[in-house]
Amino acid sequence: MERREGAMHVAMFPWLAMGHLLPFLRLSKLLAQKGHKVLFISTPRNIKRLPKLPSNLSSSITFVSFPLPAFPGSTPGSECSMDVSFNKQQSLKSSFDLLQLPLTKFLRDSSPDWVVYDYASHWLPQVAAELGISKAFFSLFNAASLCFLGPPSLLIDNFRSKPEDFTVVPPWIPFHSNIAYRYHEITLVGDKKEKDTTGVSDPVRFGYSISNCDAVFVHSSPEFEPEWLGLLQELYQKPVFPTGFLPTDAEVEGDTTWIAIKKWLDMQRVNSVVYVALGTEAILCPEELTELAHGLEKSDVPFFWVLRNESQVPDGFEERVEGRGMVHFGWAPQVNILSHDSVGGFLTHCGWNSLVEGLGLGRVPIFFPVLNEQGLNTRLLEGKGLGVEIPRDEKDGAFDSDSVAYSVRLAMIDDAGESIRAKAKLMKGLFGNIDENSRYVDELLGYMTSKK
Template sequence: MDFSTKKQLHIAVFPWLAYGHIAPFFQVSRFLAQKGHRIYYVSTPKNISRLPKLPPNLSSDITFIPLSLPQVDGLPPGVESTSELPIHKVPFLKKAHDKLETQFVEFLKSSPQVKLIIHDFCPYWLPPIATQFGIGLVFFSIFNASSNAFLGSPSDMLGGSRRSPEDFTVVPKWMDYPNNIAFKLHEISSHRECEDTITDSERCRTMLLNCKIIAVRTCYEFEPEALRVLSRIHQKPIVPLGLLPPSLSSIQDKGDENWEALKKWLDTKQEKSTFYVALGSEVNLRVELMHELAYGIEKSELPFIWVVRKPPLVEQQSADNIIPPGFEERVSNRGLVLRGWAPQLKILAHSSIGGFLTHCGWSSVIESLGLGKPLILFPVGSSDLGLVARLMHGKKVGLEIERNDIDGSFTSDLVAKSIKRVMVDSEGEQLRTNARTMKDIFGNMELSNKYLNEFTRALEII
């Protein structure tokens, strides 16, 4: 590529302190660095240390800027990301993040060459600083276009027509095409738990009003209508970044002994016979709900791998009773329960995996559909998980497990029924076929790079 005709941009990248944000921001940083731009990746030391090592050819183009997270009453010492916290303590992390302002200003003073900041929803204090330093802001939303469109315009976010929790349980009038994108009542109340005194929608609104470009993790091939709605309600450039699928080389990596043992176990199973269960790095279901889910998994009578994450250290409930007593013995001939971390992409890529019971995090959905695996949709936790579940259910690439709209309760029988329908029943055949065809969009590296190239050009034009 001929850089002589192009100005090298110096870009600061500033994600929110959650791994689901940190990783996609890093992926975009690597791409921009490959295109010859200088990146300053700003986060806290612990989050930076969790990132994959940079290839030698990029190590001089990406500089890590560690900011130390200030102590805040209520935030346990040493915690630097949402995955280390139960949801009701996330507001303290937001308070600590807001206190990064002083260090961020120091960084900008010492780096006058920075002319763009790619930021997240959280730092509502950033716009006046950017103006002071003559820096352009680019909002990168890790959500898909449908979730972003559901939030509405800045005036809708300020209250608009939605006053009560019930108002969020209907499809908003501005989403003027056939869809079922709305929250269930229990999802609204669980999200309220992670709100600070400055709400997420206030933060988001400030960032949207002050940025030059809104970049969204999606593509026209998957949700053209929602992208059209976003352009209309924001009246500024909406740039799809593509889906940022993980690179297949991370699957082919000759891995650890853990993977060798897992692979051996999976090799004994028939093709597409086994389902994978993982509820993300942040979900902490109440014990009774975890037990109900376990009984449903057991009643499905199908082979499975279930990754059970240990609760955050600050949670009181013991990790031992998350799984019902006797469960592992009863299913030992066909099920595997793994505690802690597991190589999700490698498991999903194995030919014996036929479906994914997921909490509906956008990254997990992208991984699954990128490998053509249908979804058993079980949105638990906060954020836009419920909206992602409705979108995937509506696109007929997955089936949502039925739950009580008001309190979120569900039965093990409905869990088993949903698993069987997605995995083996004849009425799930369409879902399985649709998921396989999605591979052409979700797993398509060329398509992803085309979008990233267009995003890079948009930044160069600013």
């Protein structure tokens, strides 16, 4: 890649999950639009999954792919968190760690000015330091979730040893906060930790990724969580820069899948449809899927539900909701769906990337957290009066169809939810304003060029 006077060369290396790859690509596009060159590094199948670059950026972003070594229990093409079951996530990370050698050689040969990396590549900052490359940790968690996790030294020590440790607000948070896990949310994280027989735990990955970087980039904005970004800088004792929310326009207008979906959405009333999508990693048991399905049925609200495969649908469900509800199997263009005028709400697993996309389009979130930091995201938004959480048993996470129906109706049509709907629409100006959000990337670039 040819070097232009004043232009930086930036290597981007996200973790192998769509909720990480896409924001890394959005940041890459902004860097390219502002005249810099980007090397976007991942595995072959993940690069194929990404949306096509606009023609004006294709010469500024170069995709670099490294084959992912096979791991026990993997099938050909298992290169992403969505390709493997929850308890194989740590095996995927161990395979990801084997990319250290080819990536080190590539960075030595290409000599970028900066490498921007994700939490999973805890070994990368040390490699970059030895090669004289500046390094930034780009967090796809918001600042509140990072503050809850704590300073890097405690993460490296794995200081939380039992589920109950995650259900209380930690002592280093100096202001009132409701941000902590519910017991049923953290038992899933603990379940993954018990099966972590291969390599390095997630807290340790976070700890080294943060402690060994030159700066931290956070997928958020100071207008939304000023106190948390300020606290984060104190906890980390290093520069912390918000990237803004990296809003994006719908991108797959000619796609045949989208054409069929749009045809159905076009027939629905404005703001009447709840979009239901629980991300690429969350897996519900058959009983939970049945309760969710019956809840959508009882709500009498039009819905568009994305599922992985047909085996997940209760018998007779599609026939009973025909005309009012549509079930779609496999990949769906989420931003396009959320952009459609008929969509008013979003029943979501509460991954931060999905929440950002929904709020950027003014959609009311209906919270159904399942994994990872999703419970913390739910507390953050609910504390700001944004969205409706489906009630669940504190200990085991059980819920029933009535609680689903009630939550969907409250978010979408009941008078009692009017203030929640109004607040979600206001968020469009904060989460979805492309010009306003790109201002943060300008500030971040000012820092990067000064350290080049």
